[in-house]
Amino acid sequence: MHIPSAGYFYPLTQAPVKHIIFFTPLLLIVSNVLLGQDTLRLTPGFRQIELLEWGQLYRTPDTELGVEGLKHLPDHGWSSLSSTDGAFFAGKDLLWVKVYIRNSGATPLPLLVQSKEVRTNRIAFFWAPAESPPLASPLMGDYLPFGNRMIGHPTYLFPITLEASQEGVLYICYDKREETITIQPQLWEPAAFEEGDRKSRFLMVLFLGALTCLVVVMAVLGLIARQGLLLSFALYITSGLLMVFVITGYGAMYLWPNHPYWNGLGYLFLIFFHVSLLEMARLYLGLRDGAPLLHRLFQLAQVALLLVFMPGVLSYPVLGGFLKIWLGRSGLLLLLLINLGITIACIGTYRREGRGGALLFLLAFMFSLIALALFEIEQLGSLNTPWSMELTLLFMLLDLLTLGGLFGHYLRRTFIQNTQLSEALSRSQLKAANALLLGQYKERKRLSQELHDGISIQLALLKMRLSGEPSGQLTQVEPVLEDLTRISENIRNFTHAISPALLEEEGLIMAIEALTGQVADQAGLEVSTQLPEAEQVRTLSRLQYYSVFLVVQELLSNTLKHAGATRIRLSLEFTDACTLHYCDDGKGLSVDEVNMGLGLAHIKDRAALLGGTFDYYPADSGGGCFRFVFPVSIVS
Structure with a gap:
C-alpha cells in the first residue's frame, strides 16, 4: 500500500x-x-x-x-x-x-x-x-x-x-x-505498518473472496436444484459478508456512499441475516410438519423484520427521538425472541426426531450469536477490544463452515433418498411394463393356439367333407374349396405372425433371417442383414427378444406398405444396450408421418416399456432409418 x-x-x-x-x-x-x-x-x-x-x-x-x-x-x-x-x-x-x-x-x-x-x-x-x-x-x-x-x-x-x-x-x-x-x-513505523497491513489485508481479501465464491456457488446450486435451503444459505452468507464490509470500512470505500444516511446499513444487513436464518431453521428443521406453531411464529417474525423494522432502519435519520428509541428497543426484543425460538426449535427437533443435525444447527447458531455480539461491539463501539473484529470473523467462519457441512450432508442424504425413490419407481414401472409385455405375449400365443387348434381344424374338416361330395357336384364345390384353402392359408400366416413358431423353436436370429428371406422372395426386395451370433442374444429375456422380432416385423410391414423401397438394410448390435438399425431407400417419412403413424407409435410405446428409445432419421443416401434401443441389463 x-x-x-x-x-x-x-x-x-x-x-x-x-x-x-x-x-x-x-x-x-x-x-x-x-x-x-x-x-x-x-x-x-x-x-x-x-x-x-x-x-x-x-x-x-x-x-x-x-x-x-x-x-x-x-x-x-x-x-x-x-x-x-x-x-x-x-x-x-x-x-x-x-x-x-x-x-x-x-x-x-x-x-x-x-x-x-x-x-x-x-x-x-x-x-x-x-x-x-x-x-x-x-x-x-x-x-x-x-x-x-x-x-x-x-x-x-x-x-x-x-x-x-x-x-x-x-x-x-x-x-x-x-x-x-x-x-x-x-x-x-511505516515499514512495520506496511508489512502488517499487507498480511491482514491479504487474509481479509482471501476471507471475503472465499465467502463471495461460496455465495455464488450456493445461489447457482439453489437455482438449479430449486432448493430454498441453499438460496436462504446464500442470502445468509451475503448478509454476513456485507456486515464484515461494514465493520472493516471496506463497504464505505467501495460499495456504498460514505454518508450519514448509510450509517445504519449494518442494521439493515442484520435484518436480512435474521430473515435468512429463520428461513433456514424452518426448512432444515422441518417445522412445517414437526412444529407448526413455531413455523407460523417464524413467518410472523420474518414479516415484522421486512415490513416494520427494515423501513424503520431506512428512514432512521428522519425519525423522531421517541420512534428511534421504540425501534431500537422493540428490535432488540424481537431479536431476543428469535434467538430463543431457534434454540427451542433445535432442541425440540432433536427430542422429537433424534436428529443430531439439529444439535449441530444449534452449535452453528451459537457461533453466529457470538459473532453478532462481537459485531454489535464493533458497531456500537462499546468496548475497546483490539481482537473483536478478528474474533467476529473467526466465529462467523466457524458458523458458515458448520452450516455448510451440515447442509451438504443434508442435501447429499436427500439426493440419495430421491435417487433410491426414483430407482424404486423405475423398477416398479419396468415390472409393470414387463407384466404388460408378458400379458401381450401370452394373449398372442393363446390366440394363435386357438386359431390353430379351433378354426383351422374346423376348416380342414369342412374341406374334407366337401371333397367327398359326388363327382357331379365337384364343379360347384371346387370354388368353395379354393376359398377354404386360401382362408386356411391366411389363418396359418396370421397365427405365425402373432406367435411365430420359428421364434419359439429356433430363437430370435433364425426367426429374423427367415422373416427377411420371406420378404425378399415374395416382394422382390434386396434385404441385407448384419446379425450377431445366437449366443449373444441369449442375454435377452423372452419378452425382450420377442419385442425385437415384433419391431422388425412392423418395420418390414411399414416398408412394404408405404415406402416403395427396393433395398433394406438391417443390423442388430449388442453392447450395454441392444440396438436395432433399420434403413430402406424408399421415399422416407415426414415429421407428421412419424408422429401420426399407428404402427410406429406402437413401436415407440414398446421401446418405452423396455426402458429404451425409438428414433427416426433420414438416410444419407435417401430413404429413412429407424433406431430401436433398450438397455440389455434390464431383464425381467
Whole structure:
C-alpha cells in the first residue's frame, strides 16, 4: 500500500496570519511544559505503539473542529485516556486526545498515526512540533462525502516526521454523534505498518473472496436444484459478508456512499441475516410438519423484520427521538425472541426426531450469536477490544463452515433418498411394463393356439367333407374349396405372425433371417442383414427378444406398405444396450408421418416399456432409418 507523504496534508502556515500570530504563543506555552509531561520517547527500530496508554483526554463543546478548536484547549485539566479504556457514549462534545512525542535518536524518524474507528463522524489530526510550523490533516469522517479517506485504506492515516531529537504534540479530535465510539489510535513505523497491513489485508481479501465464491456457488446450486435451503444459505452468507464490509470500512470505500444516511446499513444487513436464518431453521428443521406453531411464529417474525423494522432502519435519520428509541428497543426484543425460538426449535427437533443435525444447527447458531455480539461491539463501539473484529470473523467462519457441512450432508442424504425413490419407481414401472409385455405375449400365443387348434381344424374338416361330395357336384364345390384353402392359408400366416413358431423353436436370429428371406422372395426386395451370433442374444429375456422380432416385423410391414423401397438394410448390435438399425431407400417419412403413424407409435410405446428409445432419421443416401434401443441389463 502506498502511504502518502506529509505533503498530502496542508501546513498551518497556509492559514490566515491572525491564526499564526495567535497560535505562536500557544506553541511557546506548550514547549515550556513539555519537560513536565509524560512524553513518549521513540528510538529508531520501534514498530508499533498503542497510544491509548500515552494519550490524554479533554472534552470541549461542539466548536469548530480545526485550528480554532486548538486555541481553546487548556494546558491543564486533561485526564488519562487509558483510564477510560477508550470507549465513549455518543454525545455532542468533541473528544480531544493529545500525546507528547520525542525522537530520542540522532536521525529523522518517519511515523504513521492510525485511527481504526472507521465509522467516526468527523476526525482531524494535528501535529505541533517544537520550533516548527504545525501540520493539520484535512477534515475526515463519514459525515463528509466519501470521508476524505484515502482510497487505498479503510482507516484514517496521518504521516508525520520527527527530526533528530525533536519533540512535539500530536492531537487527534473525534466527533461521534449517533453511536458510541471506541478510540484506538496507534503509532507505527511505516515499514512495520506496511508489512502488517499487507498480511491482514491479504487474509481479509482471501476471507471475503472465499465467502463471495461460496455465495455464488450456493445461489447457482439453489437455482438449479430449486432448493430454498441453499438460496436462504446464500442470502445468509451475503448478509454476513456485507456486515464484515461494514465493520472493516471496506463497504464505505467501495460499495456504498460514505454518508450519514448509510450509517445504519449494518442494521439493515442484520435484518436480512435474521430473515435468512429463520428461513433456514424452518426448512432444515422441518417445522412445517414437526412444529407448526413455531413455523407460523417464524413467518410472523420474518414479516415484522421486512415490513416494520427494515423501513424503520431506512428512514432512521428522519425519525423522531421517541420512534428511534421504540425501534431500537422493540428490535432488540424481537431479536431476543428469535434467538430463543431457534434454540427451542433445535432442541425440540432433536427430542422429537433424534436428529443430531439439529444439535449441530444449534452449535452453528451459537457461533453466529457470538459473532453478532462481537459485531454489535464493533458497531456500537462499546468496548475497546483490539481482537473483536478478528474474533467476529473467526466465529462467523466457524458458523458458515458448520452450516455448510451440515447442509451438504443434508442435501447429499436427500439426493440419495430421491435417487433410491426414483430407482424404486423405475423398477416398479419396468415390472409393470414387463407384466404388460408378458400379458401381450401370452394373449398372442393363446390366440394363435386357438386359431390353430379351433378354426383351422374346423376348416380342414369342412374341406374334407366337401371333397367327398359326388363327382357331379365337384364343379360347384371346387370354388368353395379354393376359398377354404386360401382362408386356411391366411389363418396359418396370421397365427405365425402373432406367435411365430420359428421364434419359439429356433430363437430370435433364425426367426429374423427367415422373416427377411420371406420378404425378399415374395416382394422382390434386396434385404441385407448384419446379425450377431445366437449366443449373444441369449442375454435377452423372452419378452425382450420377442419385442425385437415384433419391431422388425412392423418395420418390414411399414416398408412394404408405404415406402416403395427396393433395398433394406438391417443390423442388430449388442453392447450395454441392444440396438436395432433399420434403413430402406424408399421415399422416407415426414415429421407428421412419424408422429401420426399407428404402427410406429406402437413401436415407440414398446421401446418405452423396455426402458429404451425409438428414433427416426433420414438416410444419407435417401430413404429413412429407424433406431430401436433398450438397455440389455434390464431383464425381467
